[in-house]
Amino acid sequence: MKIRNLAAAAAFAISAGGAAFAAEDSSDPIVIPIHNWSSQIVMSHIVGNMFESMGNNVEYVTTDSQAVYESIRLGDVALELEVWEGAFGASFREALERGGLHDAGDHDAVTREDWWYPMWTKDACPGLPDWEALNDCAHLFATPETGDQGLFLDGPVDWLKHGKERAEALDLNYVVVNAGSAAALWAHIGAAEPDRTPVLVFNWTPNFAEAVWPGEFVEFPPWEEGCDTDPAVGPNPDALHDCGNPADGYLKKAAWDGMPDKWPNAYALLKEISFNNAQIAEMAKLVDIDDYDPEEAAEIWMEENEDVWRPWMEAVGS
Amino acid sequence: MQTDTPVISCRNAWKLFGPNPRQYLSQMPDGQSYNDILADGYIAGVKDVSLDVGKGEMLVIMGLSGSGKSTLVRCFSRLHDITGGTIEIDGQDIMALPEKGLIELRRSKMGMVFQSFGLLPHRTVLENVAFPLEMRGQDSHKRRERAMEVIKLVGLDGREGYFPRELSGGQQQRVGIARSLVIEPDIWFLDEPFSALDPLIRREMQDEFLRLQEMLGKTIVFITHDFDEALRLADRIAIMKDGAIEQCDTPDQIVLNPKTPYVLKFTEDVEKALVVHASALAKPLNGEAVEGTPIDGGMTIRQLARTLVNDPRENLPVADSSGTVTGVMSRKAALDLLMGPA
Amino acid sequence: MFLQAILVTALILTAAKPILPDFLVRLPDVWIPPFADWLDVFFEFIRGDMDAGRWGLIYVTRWFADGPLEFMLGVTANILEGRHRWPYFENPLPWSSVAAVTVVLGYYLGGWRMALLAGGTMIWTALMGQWNITMQTVSVLLVAAPLGFAIGLVVGITAWKYRSFDNAIRPLLAVMQTLPFYTYLLPAVIFFKVGPTAGAIATTIYATPPMILMTTIGLRKVSPEVVEAGKMSGATRWQMLTKVFIPTARTEILVGVNQVIMLSLAMIVLTAFIGMPGLGATLLSSMNSFRLGRSLEIGITIVLLAIMLDQMSKAWVAKQPVHFERGTPWYLRHKHVVVALVLFSVFYVAAQFFDMLNDIGRRQSFSQAREIDALIKGFLALDVVKSITGTIRYVLNVWVLVPFRDALLWIPTSAFILFVVAFAYGVGGKRPALYALIFFSLVALSGWWDRSVITLYTVFAAVFLASLFGIPLGIVASRSERWSKRILMLCDTAQTFPSFVYLLPAIMLFGITDTTVVLSVVIYTMVPLTRYTIEGLRNVPPEMSEAADMSGATRWQKLTSVQLPLAVPTMAVGFNQAIMFAFFMVIIAAFIGTQDLGQELQRTLAGTDLGKNFVLGICVSLMALTFDMAILSWANRRKKALGL
Known part of the structure; x- marks a missing residue:
């Protein structure tokens, strides 16, 4: 209810400012998908609140973060606020080819996903973050099951991170195990924390983990175009996946092709919106560390960052 | 007591249980015994029964369990379809009735009381008794009035709001009796109505039953496995064994002149x-x-x-x-x- | 003889592995029919294509999802959590009003104890700041469960009326009850749109089979005299059904309702994968940001909700109507309704003035999530705990589980199938053996043999370990009435506790290893073993125990030579259920990280691979059914032999 009040107040403020929208938005609810990580949920609510303050109806549905592109294509949901290059680039491109959705611009934020370790690991293996130090430190990452090989905990198989291939391509003395979920990755780091046991896991930014466990990405041979398709690219001439992931991946917005016609004003706002890494981390922190509900977190963030979102609204309002 | 046209008239009725009874019956040679039929994989529930029940008569069908007495009475009310022969109620062949006609017949002419009462557990005494009226679509006020009359008749007034499980066995059977009487049937079937009751209550209920019968004068088919009960109540007794009627006669004649050794066994110990x-x-x-x-x-x-x-x-x-x-x-x-x- | 022959053949095949032709070791890829592609073509055909305008099932399902279903979900969501839908109430119902009505309902069904349980659950939920998400869940369940009830009732009645229909759906129901839930999720999304609609449908489909079975059983059990009494009262067919059969079968039908409710609750977390909002979604996102305290609190809410609804619906089953004395005024006849309405209104008005009675947000709540979080993490970090679990992890992983898994994987496919056939023959007889042969051959032909074997290995290991703990626990508990009750209560609770909550602590203790997977399956699997052991032992006829006492048997002698042999058929049913539970749970364990069928199934959820999804699901189902048939046929024969 409080959210609604705030939104109403904002709507009043804008209409009082003499804003006149070019065309009417449909009164059908704009369906915004939310996934199972906090920054995306909070960001979705922030944008949803802005839509509501323009007089639109908004609804949130929880969806799978890969399957969502199919839903956008069909118009079941209207947009997606966090399209990560590394994680969802493939699903996004595939849906793009089949038609029905389009790229609605980039956020300022850049994304990165790669092999990562919490800072305490560096004490035991000072050669990091250079990847060439990995083999010397392999014994540090060993577990009862891996013998003298190190353990690298990769993301779930469906994230298609090619950890095994990279370990082979770069001749790393590591056993690559796939976690079943993001939560399993955190549990693995969390278990290592009290004793500051060295661990090597798959991780990405921006997310809440950087606030809990400061850490660094391993610096692999830098990404070159074609590293995943052409064996010749990268240090190992006979293997694919022999370099790191792009260090500055995009974070996009995607929209259903029908959105500009159905909700022209909301769509115009969507094009304006652009968050940066710090803002996204702040959103995650409000939920993951400060323990607010995402709705409350969105409300708090908007109270504290009016100077960020107000200009976007004014840009489309005038 | 008896008039010329029988109320129930049963001619060569057969009821066979088994995979394909009609075909079997049509091809069966004459004079097959119960065991011959059994050997062919069929059970003769009713075996070539011919019987008339006159208006106002009380016929008691007596037999041990498995003798086919319950099956026979269910053929009279067409709860079972007979395999062969004919059964007429007031001159109407009930096997020829369509479903609608059958329902109409039951709604207007027949009442039945069951051994384990057959009460609907989720309905009060009143609702159970009024059930047949409800099926007829009578309006709720009239049906309540009529049901209360019958409840009084069986001595249950004051209990009409109770549920069956809140009553004793004797009281439950009174509900069953009231339900069977509520439509004022011409024909009243009672299938071992007192067998589930203990001996003292049974005696009391028999007296109650005779009182009602004196008042109402219905045509009754009463089933029992208790020979003393049969003697006490019957105008005529039909003794059944293996689906067939061994002897059908007045109690005096059964006691004085048992026709088969089987009947004799029952009469031997009777204080004639x-x-x-x-x-x-x-x-x-x-x-x-x-x-x-x-x-x-x-x-x-x-x-x-x-x-x-x-x-x-x-x-x-x-x-x-x-x-x-x-x-x-x-x-x-x-x-x-x-x-x-x- | 036959049994020995199969076993010897299997052993020879195993021993001769090095010289065996390849196709007996593993089916060559070229032999494997593209079942998934065929299924895809089939699904594509019946589905239709809305973009291309080709008619198909999807038109019907989408119409249903967008029309009636969406409407019903909208109504409940508007009333309970304020979603902007018809009837457009400005605010959702205050929590205190809903709680008051629930308490009165609890009192009506089960007296003060039930009222306390209901009140406690409601207050806990509100105080923990979870009211809103709970209502999101409840608003979907309020549509899904009645839908499951209605479908179950209609199908159940049809199956009771027409034997041939019954015979046709029985195997289908058996498959449905063993099919992993991930296989329900994907079609639900494709046909009914991601979000609460798909969540509701998946829940309904999952929860309906027991309702069908219970309806059929209940109607069959109506005493013939009651039926005849109805007929003799001149009831038409429709009157017979609605006024005689269904009310008389009330008990069984209500047991079915109880099952529908419990299975719907079991789906709360799982449907979160396909967009079901509420407790499940919040639980998953809490886990994804490693908030153990919060997820524990949500887990407790789910358990409380489940216990409350379970107890209430069971009380409803047991509740018999009681008469009122003549002349009781209407407000006394309906005193519960009156009290509920009054309390509802009082709290509704009060909530307009006191915000705490209306809605307790996360910020004002009494949640101790962070403290609990610290507590759990602190406990898991204790040296004692770590050294104990470290040892268990080492021994189990290195010495037991991994060698066992490798051994199973080493066995040639042909020999493996024969071993299973031998088991089914020895335990269940010819029919189960034949089915075992067909089913496992199909699994081999599916092309997912290795993953199937790993799934099976986890199930075996878990059931074995669970038997080691669960059966003795049951035996000890069954000695006293009081302990039996307590342990059975614990079993109920454990069964409703969302297993996801303990997965993370398990990972922290045992790493992402087979030990973690097996142990989390064990927790869930122990429940039926313990429960049926207790029930089997406590239901031994007292004369037999007394006879043993009079023969001068010691406790131990009585247990081993009288009680256990008589309880074994019941325990076998529990063992069977343990296997079914293990198959269910092993799929959830994909969340930890496994190499079995569950992992692949979880993977299909993100895409549109309906064919592959079904092939994987059917593999799980076929393996589960093989054991189900063999063990149950043994238990039934044994029961008959013992005259139980």
């Missing part, structure tokens, strides 16, 4: 003087003149015991209920029955 009426022992007058006060033919020999001992006459005239002398009874024969042959 309690059952046999003077009229059954009377011989026709054949023009002979008799003197003196006649005795009442409707009394049992046991009731006449004192007269028999004190009256010096060799032969006693017997009168029917209107006082007309209809026959003569040998005192010696009556005393033999009372005390056993000398």
Whole structure:
């Protein structure tokens, strides 16, 4: 209810400012998908609140973060606020080819996903973050099951991170195990924390983990175009996946092709919106560390960052 | 008591259970015994039964469990479809009735009481009793009124709001009886109505039942496995074994002249003087003149015991209920029955 | 003889592995029919294509999802959590009003104890700041569960009326009850749109089979005299059904309702994968940001909700109507309704003035999530705990589980199938053996043999370990009435506790290893073993125990030579259920990280691979059914032999 009040107040403020929208938005609810990580949920609510303050109806549905592109294509949901290059680039491109959705611009934020370790690991293996130090430190990452090989905990198989291939391509003395979920990755780091046991896991930014466990990405041979398709690219001439992931991946917005016609004003706002890494981390922190509900977190963030979102609204309002 | 057109008329009725009974029956040679049929994989629930029940008559069907008595009564009400033969109710072949007609027949003419009461557990006494009226679509006010009448009749007023499980067995059967009477049926089927009750209650319910019957005068088919009960209640008794009727006769005749060894076994231990009426022992007058006060033919020999001992006459005239002398009874024969042959 | 022959053949095949032709070791890829592609073509055909305008099932399902279903979900969501839908109430119902009505309902069904349980659950939920998400869940369940009830009732009645229909759906129901839930999720999304609609449908489909079975059983059990009494009262067919059969079968039908409710609750977390909002979604996102305290609190809410609804619906089953004395005024006849309405209104008005009675947000709540979080993490970090679990992890992983898994994987496919056939023959007889042969051959032909074997290995290991703990626990508990009750209660609770909550602590203790997977399956699998052991032992006829006492048997002798042999058929049913539970749970364990069928199934959820999804699901189902048939046929024969 409080959210609604705030939104109403904002709507009043804008209409009082003499804003006149070019065309009417449909009164059908704009369906915004939310996934199972906090920054995306909070960001979705922030944008949803802005839509509501323009007089639109908004609804949130929880969806799978890969399957969502199919839903956008069909118009079941209207947009997606966090399209990560590394994680969802493939699903996004595939849906793009089949038609029905389009790229609605980039956020300022850049994304990165790669092999990562919490800072305490560096004490035991000072050669990091250079990847060439990995083999010397392999014994540090060993577990009862891996013998003298190190353990690298990769993301779930469906994230298609090619950890095994990279370990082979770069001749790393590591056993690559796939976690079943993001939560399993955190549990693995969390278990290592009290004793500051060295661990090597798959991780990405921006997310809440950087606030809990400061850490660094391993610096692999830098990404070159074609590293995943052409064996010749990268240090190992006979293997694919022999370099790191792009260090500055995009974070996009995607929209259903029908959105500009159905909700022209909301769509115009969507094009304006652009968050940066710090803002996204702040959103995650409000939920993951400060323990607010995402709705409350969105409300708090908007109270504290009016100077960020107000200009976007004014840009489309005038 | 009996009139000419029977209410229920059953001719060569068969009920076979098994995979393909109709075909089997049509190809079956005559004179197959129960066991022959069993050997062919069929069970003869009702085996070639012919029987009439007159208006206002109480027919008791007696037999041990598995003798087919319950099956027979279910054929009368077409809860079972018979395999062969015909059954007519008031001259109407019930096998020829369409579903609608059958439902109409049951709604207007038949009532039935069951051994384990067959009450609907989720309905109160009142709702159970009114159930047949509800099925007929009677409006709720009228049905309540009528149901209350019957509930009073069976002595349950004050309990109409109770649920079956809150009542004793005897009371539950009163509900069953009230339900079967609520539509004022012409034909009343009672399937071992008192068997599930303990002996004291059973006796009380039998008396209650006789009281009701005296008041209502329905045509009744009553089933029991208790020979004493049959003797006590029946106008006529049909004794069944293996689906067939061994003998169908008045209680006096069954006791005096059992036709088969099977029937004999039941009658052996019966105190005959309690059952046999003077009229059954009377011989026709054949023009002979008799003197003196006649005795009442409707009394049992046991009731006449004192007269028999004190009256010096060799032969006693017997009168029917209107006082007309209809026959003569040998005192010696009556005393033999009372005390056993000398 | 036959049994020995199969076993010897299997052993020879195993021993001769090095010289065996390849196709007996593993089916060559070229032999494997593209079942998934065929299924895809089939699904594509019946589905239709809305973009291309080709008619198909999807038109019907989408119409249903967008029309009636969306409407019903909208109504409940508007009333309970304020979603902007018809009837457009400005605010959702205050929590205190809803709680008051629930308490009165609890009192009506089960007296003060039930009222306390209901009140406690409601207050806990509100105080923990979870009211809103709970209502999101409840608003979907309020549509899904009645839908499951209605479908179950209609199908159940049809199956009771028409034997042939019954015979046709029985195997289908058996498959449905063993099919992993991930296989329900994907078609639900494709046909009914991601979000609460798909969540509701998946829940309904999952929860309906027991309702069908219970309806059929209940109607068959109506006493013939009651039926005849109805017929003799001149009831038409429709009157017979609605006024005689269904009310008389009330008990069984209500047991079915209880099952529908419990299975719907079991789906709360799982449907979160396909967009079901509420407790499940919040639980998953809490786990994804490693908030153990919060997820524990949500887990407790789910358990409380489940226990409350379970107890209430069971009380409803047991509740018999009681008469009122003549002349009781209407407000006394309906006193519960009156009290509920009054309390509802009082709290509704009060909530307009006191915000705490209306809605307790996360910020004002009494949640101790962070403290609990610290507590759990602190406990898991204790040296004692770590050294104990470290040892268990080492021994189990290195010495037991991994060698066992490698051994199973080493066995040639042909020999493996024969071993299973031998088991089914020895335990269940010819029919189960034949089915075992067909089913496992199909699994081999599916092309997912290795993953199937790993799934099976986890199930075996878990059931074995669970038997080691669960059966003795049951035996000890069954000695006293009081302990039996307590342990059975614990079983109920454990069964409703969302297993996801303990997965993370398990990972922290045992790493992402087979030990973690097996142990989390064990927790869930122990429940039926313990429960049926207790029930089997406590239901031994007292005369037999007394006879043993009079023969001068010691406790131990009585247990081993009288009670256990008589309880074994019941325990076998529990063992069977344990296997079914293990198959269910092993799929959830994909969340930890496994190499079995579950992992692949979880993977299909993100895409549109309906064919592959079904092939994987059917593999799980076929393996589960093989054991189900063999063990149940043994238990039934044994029961008959013992005259139980």
